[in-house]
Amino acid sequence: GIQVEQSPPDLILQEGANSTLRCNFSDSVNNLQWFHQNPWGQLINLFYIPSGTKQNGRLSATTVATERYSLLYISSSQTTDSGVYFCAVVGGWGKLQFGAGTQVVVTP
Amino acid sequence: DAGVTQSPTHLIKTRGQQVTLRCSPKSGHDTVSWYQQALGQGPQFIFQYYEEEERQRGNFPDRFSGHQFPNYSSELNVNALLLGDSALYLCASSRDREAFFGQGTRLTVV
Structure with missing residues (x-):
C-alpha cells in the first residue's frame, strides 16, 4: 500500500510564529486531506486538496501531486x-x- | 445540519467480552468507514460500508464485523475483546470522497 510520512513528528512554537508541516507519499493518489485532531480526539477537516493551493484563514495547504508531497502552513500561530x-x-x-x-x- | 455522531463516547469492557459501537453519518452521506486509532498513532482503516454491504476491508481479524442499515447508519462489533483492542474508534462518513469524522468512541479493555 501507499506509505505516508509526516515531518516533523513534533513541533513547539511560540504564539505568533509561522510553521510548515510536510506530508510525503509514496505513490500517485486521487486526493489528499489534512485534519487537525483536538485534545478530545475529534478530527477536524482542514483541507481536501488533490493539487494546487488552498487557503482558509491563517492556514493554507499546497499539494504537488507530481512530486508526491503536500505542505500545511500555519501562520501567526495561536494556542488553539x-x-x-x-x-x-x-x-x-x-x-x-x-x-x-x-x-x-x-x-x- | 448534524455532523457525524457516534455512541457511546467512552466504554470500558472486560477481556473476552463483545462490544457494539454505533455511528450516524452526516446528512446526505451514504458511505461509512471505521478506523481504529491506537495511542500516539494515526488512524488505521478497519472497513467500509456502502449500500448495506462491506465494500472494502483493512488488515483486521474477523473478530471485527459491522453492519449498515437502510438509513445509512452503521455499527461496529468486536468479539472476544483483547487488551490490544483498547483504542479510539472513529467513524467517517462520505459522499464523493471527502470524509468527515465523528468524535470517536474511546474503548478501554481491562
Whole structure:
C-alpha cells in the first residue's frame, strides 16, 4: 500500500510564529486531506486538496501531486492551534491512509 | 445540519467480552468507514460500508464485523475483546470522497 510520512513528528512554537508541516507519499493518489485532531480526539477537516493551493484563514495547504508531497502552513500561530495534524491520502472508494501525524504545541 | 455522531463516547469492557459501537453519518452521506486509532498513532482503516454491504476491508481479524442499515447508519462489533483492542474508534462518513469524522468512541479493555 501507499506509505505516508509526516515531518516533523513534533513541533513547539511560540504564539505568533509561522510553521510548515510536510506530508510525503509514496505513490500517485486521487486526493489528499489534512485534519487537525483536538485534545478530545475529534478530527477536524482542514483541507481536501488533490493539487494546487488552498487557503482558509491563517492556514493554507499546497499539494504537488507530481512530486508526491503536500505542505500545511500555519501562520501567526495561536494556542488553539495545538494538537495533532494528520495528512491522509485518499485511495479507492475514499479509503484514507493516514500518516503518523505532527504533534504541535503552541506556547503563550 | 448534524455532523457525524457516534455512541457511546467512552466504554470500558472486560477481556473476552463483545462490544457494539454505533455511528450516524452526516446528512446526505451514504458511505461509512471505521478506523481504529491506537495511542500516539494515526488512524488505521478497519472497513467500509456502502449500500448495506462491506465494500472494502483493512488488515483486521474477523473478530471485527459491522453492519449498515437502510438509513445509512452503521455499527461496529468486536468479539472476544483483547487488551490490544483498547483504542479510539472513529467513524467517517462520505459522499464523493471527502470524509468527515465523528468524535470517536474511546474503548478501554481491562
